[in-house]
Amino acid sequence: MEIRKDLFLKAALATLALFVISVYVGYTVESNSYGALESRLQKMESDIQDSLLFSLFMSRHSDSPAACSVLLKEMDSDSSEAYHIYSDLEQSKNAGILRNYEELRKRYLLANMRFYLLMSDYKDKCNDSSTSTILFFYSANNDCPACIVQGNVLDQVRQECKNARVFAFPADVPDVRMLETLKTYYSINGTPSLVINDGSANGQMDAAEIERAISCQRA
């Protein structure tokens, strides 16, 4: 029998068509969750920007305790959302196959850094020594199972201690000068790493150790 090139061509085209359709559907499905995450990140960025402007305004016109309390309240609502975005972003990155999550991670990192600097500024300006900052350096979930456990522990601490403010920094995002500066400054060599109240870096810590270090004020 003759070699059926036409049949093979038909099958190759059908395979290609199915592949293209599957990529389109996969991309659409992924874009939905990617888009939702992106809008949450956008809101977080604009909230932080808002707090930042409020802080600048306060520096020029008012540093009254009332203004400090308003700023802290603003930042508290930002803090909770920022922490939730961290785990959702990593989960989406794990499940994603067609979208590049590095850009989102970078935006998240930059927004969180801005937030951390704002919080440090607030602490100085408002003489707030009770609020504790915890910097949590982590890397992608699928490379660092310990980071997920540490994240869960920090979530528990956040809920138990009203004075805890956690800032999660993806330590494996490339080409961010500020991240490299922070890693060098705090001597971050691996993940997970924690920096409590601008002290020296620690590796993984359990909830009791962290709560002792921040003099936990029970919620």
Next chain:
Amino acid sequence: MSLKIKGKPRPVVTLFVVLVIGLLIGVSIRSAGYFWVMLVPNLLLLFVTLTFFFAYLEADRTLKKHPDKFPDISVLIPCYNSKDTIFDTIAALKASDYPGKMEILVVDDGSTDGSRELLKSVHGIQLVLLEKNMGKAAALNTGIRMVRSPVIACVDSDTYPTRAALKHAVAKLLEDDEYGAVTCFIKVAHAKGALMRVQEIEYYTGFGFAAIATNFLDAIFVAPGPTTIFRRSVMLEIGGFDEENITEDLEIAWRLRRYGYRLGYAIDAVVKTDVPGTLNGLFKQRLRWYRGKLFNLMKYGDMIFNPKYGNFGMFVLPFSFSAELAAVTLSFSFLYIIANQLIWLFGYLSTMLALHSVTFDISGFGVVGMPAIAMGVILVMPWFIVVYISHLLAQHEWKLSDVPNAFLFLFFYGTVISVFYCISFIMEVNRSDYSWK
């Protein structure tokens, strides 16, 4: 029985080959991601399936001419320790409505289970008793030399041809003088339990749907051991079955092609055969099949991409070989992913213990997300259709209880079979001795 393989085992070479393949797949997964690495072999398998699908759509399954007279037929049953099944095989053959003269020759290949004595008392058969176990190919060759009918049916001792099977198969054989052999639609007998049900679906797709497609392409790949009809003159011309080959049914099909003969397929010639009921039994069977296939691919390597052999040489043979490679890639990938995830889980649990954490959230453990599932569902669609068509061909009425088995077949059975392929590949590279019962 066991066959000695030429050359000594070579564990160092095998280890090297395994490490190189593992490294290549590991590097690919690290750089491109597991999803894309596993997608490539799946696309290849999809292409083969779609080629078969289009061939199936074009295939004409009606018999071109009905014979006026049927030739004499000799049914050869090689038998080795088959006392539990051979009497049903003989009974099924005796119930055949074959219009011509039919003789049944049982060649007992040195059975030790008492079947020899029992067979002596069966009427209507000829019995040949071999002194020692020589292997199935040798038993069949003994029978071929002894009988005189122009047509031979080789039937396994655990196979039960339906009443009209021989009539339909011989009618097909007479359709074209170029046919050296005709294969049948083999179904699973006594299917019970998930493993046998899944094999039942495999047989529907392989010996029903795929056989129609390969027959249309004139590229039938194997002369299945359970039942195949041969012209005796052709068998004598090509020297009978290869007694040094562990898959003599595959080898004979390829040798027939080398000698310029065609193989036909008769969908109405339905035979049922017993299949392994345990995973261990299936493993042993497949080890023999796949090692035999790899061995014969080496032996008949010159036929690959050789236009002289038509669609068989240009498509079925090379893509079958690619399917082996795809299976090896897939199973290595699975092993890599499993090892990776176990290391991940170990890291997770040990950190949980170290940090006295009670929150068990393994969201990072999953390797399959919604986008991959969505893509996978679309790419697996043609296989769903093939499974459905195969059930129709087998006149198997769909029941709700068939759905889980179809899912098992589509999503898990392939993985198990890939691992079997992989082990066969490693054993063949190592030149391990062929040994089976």
